[in-house]
Amino acid sequence: xxxxxxxxxxxxxxxxxxxxxxxxxxxxxxxxxxxxxxxxxxxxxxxxxxxxxxxxxxxxxxxxxxxxxxxxxxxxxxxxxxxxxxxxxxxxxxxxxxxxxxxxxxxxxxxxxxxxxxxxxxxxxxxxxxxxxxxxxxxxxxxxxxxxxxxxxxxxxxxxxxxxxxxxxxxxxxxxxxxxxxxxxxxxxxxxxxxxxxxxxxxxxxxxxxxxxxxxxxxxxxxxxxxxxxxxxxxxxxxxxxxxxxxxxxxxxxxxxxxxxxxxxxxxxxxxxxxxxxxxxxxxxxxxxxxxxxxxxxxxxxxxxxxxxxxxxxxxxxxxxxxxxxxxxxxxxxxxxxxxxxxxxxxxxxxxxxxxxxxxxxxxxxxxxxxxxxxxxxxxxxxxxxxxxxxxxxx
Amino acid sequence: xxxxxxxxxxxxxxxxxxxxxxxxxxxxxxxxxxxxxxxxxxxxxxxxxxxxxxxxxxxxxxxxxxxxxxxxxxxxxxxxxxxxxxxxxxxxxxxxxxxxxxxxxxxxxxxxxxxxxxxxxxxxxxxxxxxxxxxxxxxxxxxxxxxxxxxxxxxxxxxxxxxxxxxxxxxxxxxxxxxxxxxxxxxxxxxxxxxxxxxxxxxxxxxxxxxxxxxxxxxxxxxxxxxxxxxxxxxxxxxxxxxxxxxxxxxxxxxxxxxxxxxxxxx
Numbered sequence: 204x205x206x207x208x209x210x211x212x213x214x215x216x217x218x219x220x221x222x223x224x225x226x227x228x229x230x231x232x233x234x235x236x237x238x239x240x241x242x243x244x245x246x247x248x249x250x251x252x253x254x255x256x257x258x259x260x261x262x263x264x265x266x267x268x269x270x271x272x273x274x275x276x277x278x279x280x281x282x283x284x285x286x287x288x289x290x291x292x293x294x295x296x297x298x299x300x301x302x303x304x305x306x307x308x309x310x311x312x313x314x315x316x317x318x319x320x321x322x323x324x325x326x327x328x329x330x331x332x333x334x335x336x337x338x339x340x341x342x343x344x345x346x347x348x349x350x351x352x353x354x355x356x357x358x359x360x361x362x363x364x365x366x367x368x369x370x371x372x373x374x375x376x377x378x379x380x381x382x383x384x385x386x387x388x389x390x391x392x393x394x395x396x397x398x399x400x401x402x403x404x405x406x407x408x409x410x411x412x413x414x415x416x417x418x419x420x421x422x423x424x425x426x427x428x429x430x431x432x433x434x435x436x437x438x439x440x441x442x443x444x445x446x447x448x449x450x451x452x453x454x455x456x457x458x459x460x461x462x463x464x465x466x467x468x469x470x471x472x473x474x475x476x477x478x479x480x481x482x483x484x485x486x487x488x489x490x491x492x493x494x495x496x497x498x499x500x501x502x503x504x505x506x507x508x509x510x511x512x513x514x515x516x517x518x519x520x521x522x523x524x525x526x527x528x529x530x531x532x533x534x535x536x537x538x539x540x541x542x543x544x545x546x547x548x549x550x551x552x553x554x555x556x557x558x559x560x561x562x563x564x565x566x567x568x569x570x571x572x573x574x575x576x577x578x579x580x581x582x583x584x585x586x587x588x589x590x591x592x593x594x595x596x597x598x
Numbered sequence: 599x600x601x602x603x604x605x606x607x608x609x610x611x612x613x614x615x616x617x618x619x620x621x622x623x624x625x626x627x628x629x630x631x632x633x634x635x636x637x638x639x640x641x642x643x644x645x646x647x648x649x650x651x652x653x654x655x656x657x658x659x660x661x662x663x664x665x666x667x668x669x670x671x672x673x674x675x676x677x678x679x680x681x682x683x684x685x686x687x688x689x690x691x692x693x694x695x696x697x698x699x700x701x702x703x704x705x706x707x708x709x710x711x712x713x714x715x716x717x718x719x720x721x722x723x724x725x726x727x728x729x730x731x732x733x734x735x736x737x738x739x740x741x742x743x744x745x746x747x748x749x750x751x752x753x754x755x756x757x758x759x760x761x762x763x764x765x766x767x768x769x770x771x772x773x774x775x776x777x778x779x780x781x782x783x784x785x786x787x788x789x790x791x792x793x794x795x796x797x798x799x800x801x802x803x804x805x806x807x808x809x810x811x812x813x814x815x816x817x818x819x820x821x822x823x824x825x826x827x828x829x830x831x832x833x834x835x836x837x838x839x840x841x842x843x844x845x846x847x848x849x850x851x852x853x854x855x856x857x858x859x860x861x862x863x864x865x
Contacts, residue, residue: 218731220727221749221751223773365663375654375655375656382657382776383781481654493702494701495670495702
C-alpha cells in the first residue's frame with residue numbers, strides 16, 4: 204500500500220483526533236507530500252543519513268552464532284551502529300528536516316526507552332533546534348542515562364506522572380502539549396503510530412533499512428528466506444518489512460511476551476490484543492472488556508506499549524506478516540548468546556528479534572538465510588540485564 | 599424530537615441561553631454524583647454532560663484526568679454507569695449527554711452502546727477524539743436514537759465548519775481555547791471572533807455552545823454577550839466537588855449553578 208488514501212490501511216489507521224489538531228495534521232500532510240519527492244529535500248536527508256548517522260549500515264553474517272545453532276545462516280542488519288545507537292535517527296533526521304522546512308520553532312517528542320528522545324535531541328542539535336521530550340516517570344528511572352544524554356544535548360525532559368507513567372502516557376502528554384501549542388509546535392513522533400500521516404511518514408523514513416537489506420543480499424548473491432524484526436510501535440519493523448513485502452521472504456515481527464501471553468504481563472498487542480482506537484488511530488490494542496487500555500509489561504521499555512502501528516495490524520489481518528512473541532527469559536538468553544558468540548551487545552528490544560531468529564535457525568537448513576534487524580545497541584540495558592541475572596541467581 | 603432540541607427551543611422562547619454542566623460520573627463516588635445532579639437541577643442547569651472515564655483522556659487537563667482515574671479506581675463500569683443514569687432519570691427530565699472517548703463505544707459496538715444508553719435515558723454523545731472523517735458508523739448508529747454533538751475549534755476552517763455543522767445534532771461545541779479542558783486563561787479575542795464567524799456561517803441552523811476553560815459567572819456573561827447560545831462549565835464544578843464534604847455538596851453546587859445560570863438570561 205503505497206500512500207494510503209485517507210490514511211487507511213484497510214480498516215486500520217485513520218485520524219481519530221481532537222478538532223484543534225486537524226489543521227496541524229493537514230499542514231503536516233501537505234508539507235510531507237510536498238517534500239517527500241522533492242530533490243533538494245531528498246538530497247539533504249540522504250546527506251545526513253550518510254555522513255551524520257553513518258549509513259549504510261553493514262549486513263553482518265553472524266557466523267559464530269549461526270554455527271553454534273547449526274541451522275540457517277543469521278545475518279544482522281546493524282542499525283545498532285548508527286549514531287546514537289539505534290534506528291531512531293533515520294526518522295528524527297527526516298522529521299527534523301521537515302519541521303525546519305515548515306519553519307516550526309518548537310519541537311516536542313515522546314520517548315519510551317529514551318532512544319527516540321536521544322535521537323530527537325541529536326537531530327535537533329545538528330539542525331540548530333531544541334526539543335522538549337515527554338518521558339514516563341517510570342522510564343526516566345529505568346533509563347536515566349538517556350535522560351542525562353538528552354539534557355546534555357540541549358533538550359528538556361518532562362517526566363510524565365499520569366497513568367502508568369510509561370510510553371503511552373508520554374504520548375498522551377505530548378498530544379496535550381500539541382493541542383495547547385498547536386500554532387508553533389511540531390510533534391516529532393517516534394514510531395509508526397498515531398494519526399495519519401505519521402504511520403506512513405515514519406515508515407517511509409525508516410524504509411531505508413529494508414531497501415539496504417534488499418540490495419546487500421543481492422550483492423552477496425543470497426536469497427532472503429526469512430526476515431525478522433521486533434515490534435513495539437513497530438517503526439524499525441515496518442522500515443525493514445515494507446520494502447520486502449513484495450518478495451517471497453517469510454516475514455516475522457516479534458512482540459514483547461513479558462512473563463508470557465497467558466499472564467497479563469506482556470506487551471504483545473497483535474498476538475494478544477483486540478481492535479480499538481487510541482492515539483489517533485484504529486489498530487490492535489491491549490484493553491479490558493470495557494475498552495479501557497490495560498497496563499503492559501516488558502523487560503524492554505521500548506516495547507512497553509499497548510498499541511501498535513496500524514500498517515502492522517493490516518499486514519497481520521491479510522496474513523502477509525506473522526507476529527510472534529518472545530518472553531523476558533527468552534530475550535535474556537538471546538541477549539547473552541549474541542553477546543558471547545559475536546561480541547555484540549544488542550538492545551533488549553532487538554534481542555526479541557534475535558530470540559526468534561535463533562528459533563527459526565534451529566529449524567532451517569544451512570543453505571537458508573535469515574536476516575534480523577538489530578535495531579539498537581544494548582549499552583543502555585546492561586544494568587537491567589545485570590539486575591535480572593542477580594535476581595534469578597538468588598531465586 | 600430529542601430532549602436536547604426541545605430544550606433549546608424552550609430556552610429560545612423564554613429568552614435564555616443554555617447552561618451546560620460537565621461532571622465525571624462516579625467521582626469521587628456514585629452517591630456524590632447523585633447529590634451533585636440534585637444541586638445542578640435545583641440551581642437551574644439546562645443540560646448535563648456526564649463524563650464516563652477513559653484510561654487515556656488525551657483531550658483533558660489535570661482536573662478531569664484526575665477525576666477519570668479516581669472514578670475508574672472506584673470501579674465505574676458501563677453497567678454501573680447505566681444504573682446511575684436510570685436513578686438520575688427517576689428524578690429529572692434534564693437532557694443528559696454522555697461524554698467519553700471513541701474506544702469505549704467502538705469496543706461494545708457503536709450501535710449496541712448507543713441503543714443501550716438511549717434505553718436508560720441518555721440523549722446525546724460527545725466524543726472529543728471522533729473526527730468527522732471517521733464518524734460514518736457512529737453517526738449512522740446514532741441516527742434516530744441520540745444526538746451526535748461534534749466539536750469545532752477556533753482554528754477550524756470555514757469549509758470544515760460547514761462539514762461539521764452538517765453532521766452535528768443537538769448543538770455545536772466550540773472549544774474556546776487551544777488546549778485541554780480546564781485550562782484557565784483570559785477570554786481570547788480569537789474565541790469571540792470564532793463565535794461570530796460560526797454563527798454567520800450557520801445562520802442559526804444549530805445552537806452554538808462554548809466550552810473549555812469557562813469557569814466563572816463573568817466568563818459566562820462575556821460568551822453570552824458575544825452571541826453563544828450556551829456555555830459548558832466542567833472543571834470548575836469538579837474543583838468544587840474535589841474539596842467539598844458530601845453533606846454540603848448539593849447546596850454548594852446549587853449555589854454555584856445559580857450564579858452561572860443568572861448570566862444566561864438575555865438582558
